[in-house]
Amino acid sequence: MSVRRALIAFLALLTVTMLHAQQADPVIDWIRNHAVPLKTPEAGKGFDDMRPLQQLIGQARIVSLGEATHGSREFFQLKHRMLEFLVSEMGFSIFSIEANLPEAYRLNDYVLEGKGDPAELLRGMYFWTWDTEEVLAMIRWMREFNLSGKGRVQFTGFDMQTPTVAASIVRDFTARYDAPFMTDVDQAMKISETASANVGPAIGMATGAFPVSRAAGKKVRYSGYIKTEGVTRGFAGLWWAVDGPGGVLSFDNTQSRGATGTTDWTRYTIELTVDASAKAISFGALLPGDGTAWFDGLTIELDGEPFTDASVMDLDFESASPVGFTTGGAGFRVDIDTSVAHSGKQSLRMQLAPTSPTDAAARWKAVVSHLDEGRAGYRIAGAPERNIEWTLQNARVVLQSMQMSAGKVTRDRSMADNVKWILEQNPGAKIVLWAHNGHVATGGFSYETMGTALRWMYGREMVVFGFSFNQGSFQAVSQGGGGLKNFTVPPAPSGSLDATLASAGLPLFALDLRASPEWFRQARGSRQIGAVYPEGAPYAFVSDVVPAEVYDAVLFVEATTVARKNPGR
Numbered sequence: 268m269s270v271r272r273a274l275i276a277f278l279a280l281l282t283v284t285m286l287h288a289q290q291a292d293p294v295i296d297w298i299r300n301h302a303v304p305l306k307t308p309e310a311g312k313g314f315d316d317m318r319p320l321q322q323l324i325g326q327a328r329i330v331s332l333g334e335a336t337h338g339s340r341e342f343f344q345l346k347h348r349m350l351e352f353l354v355s356e357m358g359f360s361i362f363s364i365e366a367n368l369p370e371a372y373r374l375n376d377y378v379l380e381g382k383g384d385p386a387e388l389l390r391g392m393y394f395w396t397w398d399t400e401e402v403l404a405m406i407r408w409m410r411e412f413n414l415s416g417k418g419r420v421q422f423t424g425f426d427m428q429t430p431t432v433a434a435s436i437v438r439d440f441t442a443r444y445d446a447p448f449m450t451d452v453d454q455a456m457k458i459s460e461t462a463s464a465n466v467g468p469a470i471g472m473a474t475g476a477f478p479v480s481r482a483a484g485k486k487v488r489y490s491g492y493i494k495t496e497g498v499t500r501g502f503a504g505l506w507w508a509v510d511g512p513g514g515v516l517s518f519d520n521t522q523s524r525g526a527t528g529t530t531d532w533t534r535y536t537i538e539l540t541v542d543a544s545a546k547a548i549s550f551g552a553l554l555p556g557d558g559t560a561w562f563d564g565l566t567i568e569l570d571g572e573p574f575t576d577a578s579v580m581d582l583d584f585e586s587a588s589p590v591g592f593t594t595g596g597a598g599f600r601v602d603i604d605t606s607v608a609h610s611g612k613q614s615l616r617m618q619l620a621p622t623s624p625t626d627a628a629a630r631w632k633a634v635v636s637h638l639d640e641g642r643a644g645y646r647i648a649g650a651p652e653r654n655i656e657w658t659l660q661n662a663r664v665v666l667q668s669m670q671m672s673a674g675k676v677t678r679d680r681s682m683a684d685n686v687k688w689i690l691e692q693n694p695g696a697k698i699v700l701w702a703h704n705g706h707v708a709t710g711g712f713s714y715e716t717m718g719t720a721l722r723w724m725y726g727r728e729m730v731v732f733g734f735s736f737n738q739g740s741f742q743a744v745s746q747g748g749g750g751l752k753n754f755t756v757p758p759a760p761s762g763s764l765d766a767t768l769a770s771a772g773l774p775l776f777a778l779d780l781r782a783s784p785e786w787f788r789q790a791r792g793s794r795q796i797g798a799v800y801p802e803g804a805p806y807a808f809v810s811d812v813v814p815a816e817v818y819d820a821v822l823f824v825e826a827t828t829v830a831r832k833n834p835g836r
Contacts, residue, residue, distance in 0.1 A: 294784065303316075305776055312348070331699075334703055335736055335796060336796040337796070341826075342736075349699070361421045362698070364397065368664050371424020385410070427678070433664040437662045448637060471596040483541055491565040492609040496559045499558060504522060506553055507549075512544060552617070560616070564582075632666055679706060686721060705797070707732075739755065740827060745802055760792055764791040775824055779819070780815040787813075
């Protein structure tokens with residue numbers, strides 16, 4: 268046999284061997300044998316291909332639909348089709364989405380009674396993720412279904428991140444049925460509004476601009492006295508920054524040697540050299556954390572010579588306001604204290620504001636208790652039972668928002684509680700949930716997911732569908748800055764859940780994982796892309812999950828495209 272013929276024979280044998288190995292892969296074979304192929308993600312195409320899902324879902328009261336990105340058209344279309352099937356064929360009557368509870372219920376007025384413009388109401392849920400053509404089409408279908416006489420489906424939401432509308436609902440109710448309590452509600456609203464504005468890392472700041480011409484090329488010695496009380500997080504300190512044509516030339520703060528806890532007046536010092544090419548110099552005092560700090564007796568020396576130009580800034584804080592300094596910071600009050608001083612009669616005080624999320628949560632907890640205890644009185648005053656319960660739930664939403672900001676109760680736990688409340692208002696009803704994979708999953712993440720909490724509450728009355736895709740496009744906010752953009756990713760990494768599902772060669776299918784082989788009970792990579800994505804990173808947010816532990820079933824899409832914007836925008 269010639270060398271050429273031998274090579275051809277070897278390559279043919281190798282190809283056959285590889286194909287045989289692929290065909291013989293027991294995991295891929297199992298997927299092909301147990302998958303429920305779906306002919307299309309689009310609603311309105313009939314249900315013949317979906318009939319096997321009836322057995323998969325069984326008598327479940329909750330069907331949770333995840334998503335592997337917040338911006339894929341086919342995921343949204345498939346959720347619409349699943350809702351259409353579950354409502355039309357399996358008696359589900361409530362839809363609930365990962366969106367703020369009272370704002371979502373405004374869309375319920377549209378789907379049940381035709382009130383309002385659905386495109387405007389969709390925008391009023393705040394999230395760009397749902398402000399799409401696909402979600403709007405689903406909402407309009409819900410309205411058409413309710414008009415058809417075939418049944419009734421509600422539109423609800425279970426999130427609680429934004430408390431404004433919920434708080435206004437509470438105020439309107441108390442104004443009508445509990446006028447003496449309005450003062451308490453108004454105070455709680457004011458505190459929660461301030462606390463919401465201060466969400467983020469708490470930091471007090473005083474910032475001054477030093478004349479570059481005075482300091483360029485010189486050695487700076489910057490000192491000041493600091494006194495603290497109750498600084499349990501972070502530190503109180505001084506800072507100095509020098510910027511040049513290309514960015515930061517030098518920077519120092521006293522983070523590693525700053526004041527913590529409760530301390531008496533102590534002097535702190537920063538020393539550095541200002542480059543001759545400096546273009547800007549900023550300096551000041553800061554308190555990133557909590558508690559209270561006082562600053563006084565600041566001094567600046569340039570090559571050993573004191574800087575004493577009081578027309579530029581008041582370094583001893585003896586003026587009525589901090590002359591030469593811009594003050595403020597998330598969650599902090601920064602002002603002159605006339606009762607505490609190291610030198611002179613005054614100092615600069617930074618104090619964590621009393622309107623923190625923790626304080627706001629305490630106020631709203633009292634509001635919830637008052638409303639709950641006042642039910643009988645509200646009934647006597649003529650308030651319908653439904654209005655009483657609705658007001659109380661909105662008060663809980665504000666409380667949940669403040670508790671989340673204070674780090675007391677997680678968002679996922681509150682969302683699970685809100686789903687429970689929705690079901691309690693509709694005894695015997697069955698609900699379809701729409702959220703990210705990371706929320707519907709019954710475990711596998713670094714936090715207690717909504718799905719985990721609901722599993723404890725409802726057990727096997729809930730069936731969770733995770734979503735997976737192999738490749739394609741989606742929209743997300745560019746990580747590190749930038750607006751909403753379109754991203755495209757290549758086929759999933761070999762060995763991942765997504766790539767293995769793709770190897771079955773089926774473009775669209777459902778797969779029950781509850782009786783799956785051992786392969787699905789080990790950690791496998793899977794794309795879990797949320798609202799942001801980094802540029803130039805084809806395999807970002809590939810996280811390990813144990814498929815059969817986090818989902819009951821999976822809906823797989825081979826290739827995705829970008830969700831389309833709400834045409835009413």
